[in-house]
Amino acid sequence: MTAEFEIIEEYLLLGQRRFRVRELGSGIVFNVSADSEEEAIVKARELYDKVRADRAVRLSGQG
Numbered sequence: 673m674t675a676e677f678e679i680i681e682e683y684l685l686l687g688q689r690r691f692r693v694r695e696l697g698s699g700i701v702f703n704v705s706a707d708s709e710e711e712a713i714v715k716a717r718e719l720y721d722k723v724r725a726d727r728a729v730r731l732s733g734q735g
Contacts, residue, residue: 675720677713695720 691712
């Protein structure tokens with residue numbers, strides 16, 4: 673199953689374009705710096721995959 677994402681906010685911070693991107697299934701919100709909405713979603717997806725992988729490793733270590 674592929675996660676779906678949506679841009680919920682775009683803003684400037686210290687001259688840097690930033691986005692708040694929500695993963696629709698879990699509601700997790702990622703704040704990323706990007707030049708476009710497409711790049712923001714790619715970065716949020718990468719962070720989401722890292723979070724899921726980290727959680728899987730932690731859970732597999734518990735017996």
